[in-house]
Amino acid sequence: xxxxxxxxxxxxxxxxxxxxxxxxxxxxxxxxxxxxxxxxxxxxxxxxxxxxxxxxxxxxxxxxxxxxxxxxxxxxxxxxxxxxxxxxxxxxxxxxxxxxxxxxxxxxxxxxxxxxxxxxxxxxxxxxxxxxxxxxxxxxxxxxxxxxxxxxxxxxxxxxxxxxxxxxxxxxxxxxxxxxxxxxxxxxxxxxxxxxxxxxxxxxxxxxxxxxxxxxxxxx
Numbered sequence: 001x002x003x004x005x006x007x008x009x010x011x012x013x014x015x016x017x018x019x020x021x022x023x024x025x026x027x028x029x030x031x032x033x034x035x036x037x038x039x040x041x042x043x044x045x046x047x048x049x050x051x052x053x054x055x056x057x058x059x060x061x062x063x064x065x066x067x068x069x070x071x072x073x074x075x076x077x078x079x080x081x082x083x084x085x086x087x088x089x090x091x092x093x094x095x096x097x098x099x100x101x102x103x104x105x106x107x108x109x110x111x112x113x114x115x116x117x118x119x120x121x122x123x124x125x126x127x128x129x130x131x132x133x134x135x136x137x138x139x140x141x142x143x144x145x146x147x148x149x150x151x152x153x154x155x156x157x158x159x160x161x162x163x164x165x166x167x168x169x170x171x172x173x174x175x176x177x178x179x180x181x182x183x184x185x186x187x188x189x190x191x192x193x194x195x196x197x198x199x200x201x202x203x204x205x206x207x208x209x210x211x212x213x214x215x216x217x218x219x220x
Contacts, residue, residue, distance in 0.1 A: 007081070099124070124196075
């Protein structure tokens with residue numbers, strides 16, 4: 001697994017190196033300290049599983065920079081990890097195709113959980129944002145986050161919607177979010193919301209775990 005990590009504060013980069021080392025024993029981290037560094041790296045290498053970047057960094061306007069990164073690697077999820085926590089900025093980044101926005105005040109456990117969720121094809125929005133009025137497209141996400149965890153096997157099966165079972169079947173076939181969206185006639189953002197819901201309902205951390213749990217429950 002390869003992650004491009006960008007922040008203009010070296011101390012924070014060291015902290016992220018420590019946190020992300022718990023993700024995978026074979027993880028490879030490539031560091032950047034500005035948007036200029038990111039663009040230079042991507043000219044040579046775009047084989048990354050994830051981009052984890054600060055928002056306000058030297059080298060470019062953040063909107064132009066995030067758009068350029070997303071256009072360069074449209075299939076690679078992007079996470080913003082920033083001290084800037086403004087409702088409109090968070091909404092703007094998600095609308096631009098960012099898969100998650102994590103405040104820098106988050107605990108190590110929250111950062112790891114959010115990264116795992118996004119690597120599995122879900123989307124992460126800070127719970128604090130859910131206290132604000134959200135655009136219509138985020139209503140389903142709010143329902144997912146506020147939904148109580150399913151404890152018993154019966155609850156898990158009951159809480160999965162027919163559409164989520166359809167998504168699960170596609171995941172079991174090894175489809176990407178983009179492929180699932182095309183097959184089920186959904187937007188990729190909606191698929192991400194379904195993946196987020198599935199992982200929460202089944203109490204698992206990734207797509208493999210979701211397929212294994214759904215198979216054990218007889219859903220697949």
